[in-house]
Amino acid sequence: MRRPRGTGDPLWYKDAIIYELPVKSFFDANGDGIGDFQGLYEKLDYLESLGVTCLWLLPFFPSPLKDDGYDIADYLGVHPSYGTLEDFKRFLHAAHERQMRVIIELVLNHTSDQHPWFRRAREAPPGPLRDYYVWSETDEKYKGARVIFVDTERSNWTWDPVAHAYYWHRFFQHQPDLNYDNPAVVREMLGVLDFWIDLGVDGFRLDAVPYLIERDGTSCENLPETHALIRRIRRHIDERAPERMLLAEANQPPAEVRAYFGEGDECHMAFHFPVMPRIFMALHLEDRQPIVEAMERTPPIPESCQWALFLRNHDELTLEMVSDDERDYMYLAYSMDPQARLNAGIRRRLAPLVGNNRRRIELLNSLLFSFPGTPIVYYGDEIGMGDNLYLGDRNGVRTPMQWTGDRNAGFSRANPARLYSPVIMDPVYGYQAVNVEAQENDTSSLLHWMRNMIRMRKLFKVFGRGTIEFLSPPNRRVLAYVRRYRDDIIFCVANLSKWVQPVELDLSAFAGLVPVEMLGYTEFPPIGSAPYFLTLGPYGFYWFELQRPRA
Amino acid sequence: MASTGSNSSVREPEVAAARTDIALVLTSYNDARTIGPAVRAMRDGLSRHVGSGSARFILVDAGSTDGTEDAARAAAAPSAPIDVARVGPPGLADIPYHGYPRRAAALRTALETAARLQAKACVFVDPGLLVPDAAWTERLLSPVLSGGFDYVSPYYVRRANEGALTRGIVYPMFRALYGVRLRQPAGHEFACSRQLVAYYLEQDFWEFDQADAGVDLWLATAAACGPFRACETALGVRPPPSRDAPTDLGTTLAQVVGALYADLEHRVDVWQRVRGSVAVPLVGAVPTAEVEPVSASLEPLIESFRLGYRELREIWTWVLPPRTIVELRKLADGGAEAFRFDDRLWATIVYDFALGYTMRVMPRDHLLRSLAPIYSGWAASFLLQVGGATTVAVEDRVEQICRAFEAEKRYLISRWRWPERLR
Numbered sequence: 001m002r003r004p005r006g007t008g009d010p011l012w013y014k015d016a017i018i019y020e021l022p023v024k025s026f027f028d029a030n031g032d033g034i035g036d037f038q039g040l041y042e043k044l045d046y047l048e049s050l051g052v053t054c055l056w057l058l059p060f061f062p063s064p065l066k067d068d069g070y071d072i073a074d075y076l077g078v079h080p081s082y083g084t085l086e087d088f089k090r091f092l093h094a095a096h097e098r099q100m101r102v103i104i105e106l107v108l109n110h111t112s113d114q115h116p117w118f119r120r121a122r123e124a125p126p127g128p129l130r131d132y133y134v135w136s137e138t139d140e141k142y143k144g145a146r147v148i149f150v151d152t153e154r155s156n157w158t159w160d161p162v163a164h165a166y167y168w169h170r171f172f173q174h175q176p177d178l179n180y181d182n183p184a185v186v187r188e189m190l191g192v193l194d195f196w197i198d199l200g201v202d203g204f205r206l207d208a209v210p211y212l213i214e215r216d217g218t219s220c221e222n223l224p225e226t227h228a229l230i231r232r233i234r235r236h237i238d239e240r241a242p243e244r245m246l247l248a249e250a251n252q253p254p255a256e257v258r259a260y261f262g263e264g265d266e267c268h269m270a271f272h273f274p275v276m277p278r279i280f281m282a283l284h285l286e287d288r289q290p291i292v293e294a295m296e297r298t299p300p301i302p303e304s305c306q307w308a309l310f311l312r313n314h315d316e317l318t319l320e321m322v323s324d325d326e327r328d329y330m331y332l333a334y335s336m337d338p339q340a341r342l343n344a345g346i347r348r349r350l351a352p353l354v355g356n357n358r359r360r361i362e363l364l365n366s367l368l369f370s371f372p373g374t375p376i377v378y379y380g381d382e383i384g385m386g387d388n389l390y391l392g393d394r395n396g397v398r399t400p401m402q403w404t405g406d407r408n409a410g411f412s413r414a415n416p417a418r419l420y421s422p423v424i425m426d427p428v429y430g431y432q433a434v435n436v437e438a439q440e441n442d443t444s445s446l447l448h449w450m451r452n453m454i455r456m457r458k459l460f461k462v463f464g465r466g467t468i469e470f471l472s473p474p475n476r477r478v479l480a481y482v483r484r485y486r487d488d489i490i491f492c493v494a495n496l497s498k499w500v501q502p503v504e505l506d507l508s509a510f511a512g513l514v515p516v517e518m519l520g521y522t523e524f525p526p527i528g529s530a531p532y533f534l535t536l537g538p539y540g541f542y543w544f545e546l547q548r549p550r551a
Numbered sequence: 552m553a554s555t556g557s558n559s560s561v562r563e564p565e566v567a568a569a570r571t572d573i574a575l576v577l578t579s580y581n582d583a584r585t586i587g588p589a590v591r592a593m594r595d596g597l598s599r600h601v602g603s604g605s606a607r608f609i610l611v612d613a614g615s616t617d618g619t620e621d622a623a624r625a626a627a628a629p630s631a632p633i634d635v636a637r638v639g640p641p642g643l644a645d646i647p648y649h650g651y652p653r654r655a656a657a658l659r660t661a662l663e664t665a666a667r668l669q670a671k672a673c674v675f676v677d678p679g680l681l682v683p684d685a686a687w688t689e690r691l692l693s694p695v696l697s698g699g700f701d702y703v704s705p706y707y708v709r710r711a712n713e714g715a716l717t718r719g720i721v722y723p724m725f726r727a728l729y730g731v732r733l734r735q736p737a738g739h740e741f742a743c744s745r746q747l748v749a750y751y752l753e754q755d756f757w758e759f760d761q762a763d764a765g766v767d768l769w770l771a772t773a774a775a776c777g778p779f780r781a782c783e784t785a786l787g788v789r790p791p792p793s794r795d796a797p798t799d800l801g802t803t804l805a806q807v808v809g810a811l812y813a814d815l816e817h818r819v820d821v822w823q824r825v826r827g828s829v830a831v832p833l834v835g836a837v838p839t840a841e842v843e844p845v846s847a848s849l850e851p852l853i854e855s856f857r858l859g860y861r862e863l864r865e866i867w868t869w870v871l872p873p874r875t876i877v878e879l880r881k882l883a884d885g886g887a888e889a890f891r892f893d894d895r896l897w898a899t900i901v902y903d904f905a906l907g908y909t910m911r912v913m914p915r916d917h918l919l920r921s922l923a924p925i926y927s928g929w930a931a932s933f934l935l936q937v938g939g940a941t942t943v944a945v946e947d948r949v950e951q952i953c954r955a956f957e958a959e960k961r962y963l964i965s966r967w968r969w970p971e972r973l974r
Binding site for chain 2: 443448452455456459461487518519520521522547550
């Protein structure tokens, strides 16, 4: 049954399962060693069968690729390595045919230094054209702003010998920040939005959104003027295409991120950065407290808004939002190899982070799929792909998707030396051991497990839309919480320990109801007034529907 | 007149100016032979049984070339004028099993017209399938007009050897899934309230792939899943069809069961929460049909099953678990005299095929057609058990089957939620 597009729920993103992928890494259809839109088009059946409902594409625009495409040289095109705009349109249409939405990157904060706007600005006399970017005679302005990429950048200012002035950049020096105090820049970016909206794109991830505006005497992050700009973008989208979604990337404490929802008039979604490292910490500590604290510190958000949840993504596992002690603990727990550390984080994929322990992978995904928010699955994590710590920057988690055990992991027919990145070849995570084809043929594979979990998650809107309430059983190795939405009551319990754990739960508020284990639809004994006793296997978890007893 | 999904030609000013209490909807395709009697029967039924209240006929024709429209106009009366709409001519692929093309577009057009006429009640009849009895108009209408019901489903008395597909699959599965005991949920004769008309027009199934074959069932499902009161109305013994009935069991199964399975996917958030089932009121007296022994030999049905087991067993192993295959082998190897399908086995087979359908383990049409020999076996088993039984006894037997479908619903849910490929 194909449903015509455009008749959907405006809150579709609350029920979505988002799959994040770089086009270059997914599938190479033309054999040049780089993934492309034709390749992505050819793999849509796979994504449909996985059950994901929304694809988040990392930057695919023309770019010198010094920051993996986040250094954009043309907002209105497709990088020739990935195909053409026609290829993109064909892919987008086919994704929509499969009821999959597509969100793309909108890198508002900066461009590449190769962008025509910058090349023009640095040669322009003082005035509107030069003012597309932020210039200064000195590098003393905005001293309150921290340097984000501490491993590579020493200052947020870089001298430009052509302009004879310093230009401002919060990230790499080849990424000059746009100047949103210039109305022309705002108009330009709204035009960019319109271009992609008119093609049918369903949403935009707003990259590095806290840094859009600079003011002396501040940290240059989360400024009121930045929020005013986002509200303007939101108004523009609502007027032009109301079902489109804005997803904020604001790696900030929860209270600061909360501001990016506004009163429901800024972004529809924002990443929940603080909870992700605490999930890993709780797992290693075998103690639920870090998760419960992070969730309890999460402020309420407007009804129309939603958190975006993830375990891993294309960046490092960022530890910016944890305390110094917590960061030290995480480094010791998850990155004894210094090669794994980058900036304030750990550049590893999910499977290697948890020692390739299948039970841990399943447990973490069960949290991802049952916590309040929209889950994001990073490409390859559905088959337990590994990483390559010896590739620079974050490239070790952006290696070619492993489709088969054939040459180049079935990713490309090119000469292996021509691939944009070597495939993973180690004996544990290498493509001959970990690939889609093998896991398709193995009904107990992680791929089948993920597919079923996604299917289960989609059956219950409570996961995307319901409230959450944590229980406090005496055994802190067990995390227990109740999700509610309309008539649905779901009770989730998870063992964070590597050993079997007993737990007594106060479920007296649900006395008389019958827990039905959701995955196997198995009825458990009804809840009474006494504590409800459960035993959980190592890293085990249960989801229960609480049903009324049969008449 | 603006009309989504059809090429309606009802004259706008004519309808815009009109209002009616009752809309009598006929869908037609080369039904010149039967459309006149159908219109007259409904017209007579209206004047004889319904009494006051304005009424209009809405004829939606799918491009007849035999004078159907003229015959309908000639049979109409000034007291119940007729509006004619046309849906575009069918393509070669548009002919469903019952021979009525573009039925979804026709029903949608009729509902849109009825909504514009602000009809309090709508009655639907397909004269190509049946020539209605004059009393039907009242039996279908009065539950809506005076009983407060929103959906009136037909209830025909059927002999043991009639309606096996409905008795064996459609009714038991519909009931188990949606919790409403509508015994003939895909009937082309039904009535609905103004509220339900509006609800139908909001549904998104009109342009789904199988809409022409499945829309009647989906209308019943929508009524069952929504906040509406449903009942059955006794329409007596079902007359023989006037349009050619299908002869190809595989095609019939693919279309009817395919529509049922497709709806399963569409309304998964509803049926997985429904537990048990409730009876709906039956309006009117149910006559007793004469008991007729099953005259035809059942051996061809059993042989079809055995042949299917030999030839299609490999295909079945894609959707049926080993224990089911073993049970089927025992049936295939056994003698005709002891040929009995266990109800729970049958229910799990229907559910396993549903799962195979949604998992797309093979082309869906192939999968559904491969069900035909098993269905033949089940039908033989059913007829062996009910041959010569009274209609009441047959209904009791159907009730047992339904209970098996309800009991095995857990099996369907657990497999649906955590499907495991068998191969």
